[in-house]
Amino acid sequence: MxxxxxxxxxxxxxxxxxxxxxxxxxxxxxxxxxxxxxxxxxxxxxxxxxxxxxxxxxxxxKVPPPRFTAADTLFIQGMIPHHAQALEMTALVSGRTTNPDLTLLAKRIDASQREEITRMQRWLEERDVPSAGPQAGHAGHGKLMPGMLTREQFDQLEQARGAEFDRLFLTLMIRHHEGALAMVRELYATGGGLEPASDQFAREVDSDQSIEIERMRQMLAELG
Structure with missing residues (x-):
């Protein structure tokens, strides 16, 4: 917005x-x-x-800020497993690629999303709400958040090596990031993001992952 x-x-x-x-x-x-x-x-x-x-x-x-809403809570609860799966994906990079650019990208994604998971967990703790909601899920069971890999897709990525791994990793991570952007749009569409903290976090996710998507698209094009 x-x-x-x-x-x-x-x-x-x-x-x-x-x-x-x-x-x-x-x-x-x-x-x-x-x-x-x-x-x-x-x-x-x-x-x-x-x-x-x-x-x-x-x-x-003297006007106090707006409170967080149910939409904010569902956004944070869903984004935690979404980020967690991105960490599972970056953990596969070691030993499966010799591409230094991809390795560096994975390290950056890993560092930023670990820090954001900590922020989201603190957000939930400070508001005394559960760490997992009805929409949270990950590969294997539960409802998957937008862009998340299925168990079959994750297995395929795990088995790939070399250039095949590079292309598949970038393709799936772009889709994963696009899912996060869809979650941000859903947050605002359902009345969330008025609370300053949730608004700021959503903006950062939208900005950072949009930049990373463009970088990954360039890398994918360079692979041919």
Whole structure:
């Protein structure tokens, strides 16, 4: 979702919170930046028959951020096994390829997604929600998240070697990353991502994995 649209949504949420007198607890993670209300003009509705008033910057600074939603929880719960499978894929690289670029790519994916798994687990712990939801799954059983490998696809990757492995790894990892981007779109489409912490994380996943997809496509084209 474009940033400008996200600011408008946040502004509307801020207006409703102030007009209704609703107090919402700040639930952002410890390493996440503090919530910054939107800088656009926000009008607080007045009583029946009374005009509204434009809120000042000081008023807006007192507006608590939106809470996390069920959509945020399902996104995080599903993204953890999604990332975990990416780590299983990168673990296969050693001994199956002599391509230094692929080896470096796998190391970068491994490092970034391990760190993100830690962040997601902390997000769940801080909000006292289960680490696994009804949508979580991995190859072999359960409902697979978008882009995840089936057991048969994983076995095929495990058995490949050399150039065959390189092409298959890149093809399947591109699909895997595209699945993560689909999960980000689903998050926003179902009303999630208003909470600052979940919004920031989703944006990072979208940006980082989009960049990696383009790099992997280039690598795949170079393999011929």
């Amino acid at each position: 474009p940033l400008s649209r996200r600011l408008v949504v946040s502004a509307v949420v801020a207006t409703v919170a102030l007009g209704a007198g609703v107090t919402v607890a700040l639930l952002a993670g410890g390493d996440d930046p503090p919530y910054r209300p939107p800088s656009s003009h926000v009008v607080q509705p007045g009583a029946p028959g009374q005009p509204g008033r434009t809120l000042s910057g000081e008023d807006l600074s």
